[in-house]
Amino acid sequence: MELERAPIRNMEPAIIDRLRLAFPAKTFTIERVPQTMTIKEFERISRLSPFIGIAWTGMRPDAASGRILKGKMLWRLVIVYKASSTLEARFKGDTRGLGLDAMIDVSVALLQGAEIPGIGFASVTLANSIIADGWSDDNIVIAQVDFDVTFSSPIGNLELKTLEDFLALGITWAIPDDAAAATDELTIPAEE
Structure with missing residues (x-):
């Protein structure tokens, strides 16, 4: 199975490259994160402020x-900013000009209509302020920016052509109509 041209695999680095146009690595941490983080995960990323997390949240296939x-x-950006001075500095910026408002405005501007090379175009679908359940720190503010990326992926790109290609996947299928498999799972062995 050939995954070199798989959509998610190719979108993530292209999205990071796009964000790096305005969020340089020396100041901003950008990492892949789960859509819903545990307190322990959030605790770790809160120390990396200013932080931008990239989460894949799903796929909406075209019916046709x-x-x-x-x-x-x-996709979703999780933006975390921590300011150690005033309440207003969290939003409007500190002495370096960094603040949540600017991070949201810039990320939206970078993503809306952006071409993801070889894949498609991004569209911002939502931006809002959020909280981390169970987390309390007066200096931290959090927002998310949701966006989607259009894509098309010919199934042929996976190069699954022969029965042997499928057998090599080692997939387990539950087949309810098969009497032998009704109480058990049928396992297709992986090639060695």
């Missing part, structure tokens, strides 16, 4: 896809 899967990949 046919043999070429097309649709929208759903």
Whole structure:
């Protein structure tokens, strides 16, 4: 199975490259994060402020896809900013000009209509302020920016052509109509 041209695999680095146009690595941490973080995960990233997390949140296939899967990949930026001075500095910026408001405005401007090379275009679908359940720190503010990226992915790109290609996947299937598999799972062994 060939994953070199798989959509998610190719979108993430392109999204990071796009964000790096305005969020340089020496100041901003950008990492892949889960859509919903545990307190322990959030505790770690809160120390990396200013922080931008990139989460894949799903896929919305086009009903008319046919043999070429097309649709929208759903992504989310989780923006975390910590200011040690005033309440207003968290939003409007500190002595370096950094603040949550600017980080949201800039990320939205970077993503809206952006071309993800070789894949499609991004569209911002939502931006809002959020809280981390169970977390309390007066100096931290959090926001999320949701966006989608249009894509098309010919299934042929995976190069699954022969029975041997599928057998090599080692997938376990539950087959309820098969009497032998009704109480058990059928396992297709992986090639060695």
